[in-house]
Amino acid sequence: MTHAIPTKAPIRCITCAKFTFKNVGQDFIELAYGNCLHDEKYIMYHGKKDRQCDKHEALAEDEIEKREKWLDEKIGTGFTGS
Numbered sequence: 001m002t003h004a005i006p007t008k009a010p011i012r013c014i015t016c017a018k019f020t021f022k023n024v025g026q027d028f029i030e031l032a033y034g035n036c037l038h039d040e041k042y043i044m045y046h047g048k049k050d051r052q053c054d055k056h057e058a059l060a061e062d063e064i065e066k067r068e069k070w071l072d073e074k075i076g077t078g079f080t081g082s
Contacts, residue, residue: 010050014071015064017057019047021071029074047071 013019018037021029024044028034033044038055045051048071059067 008052008054011053011056012048012050013045013053014047014067015056015059016053017059018055019045021047026074029071030076032071032075 013034013036014032016036019034020037021034023035023041024033028044032047032049034047035041035044036053036055048068
């Protein structure tokens with residue numbers, strides 16, 4: 001059995017312009033889960049874990065920093081996902 005080898009570098013959803021925490025409850029935010037605006041609202045992704053995605057739309061670095069700081073404050077532990 002062979003497995004597909006990813007051709008793109010892994011991304012983190014929190015760095016994508018289409019990733020949002022607006023449609024998930026506080027319990028999921030505290031676990032770093034949010035939604036992709038490309039998918040159905042009931043599909044959630046971990047914002048800080050590496051994954052492959054062909055739909056990723058990179059945010060500006062300053063926006064990524066703001067988003068990560070906001071999420072770390074919501075989590076309260078500085079969770080990095082690693």
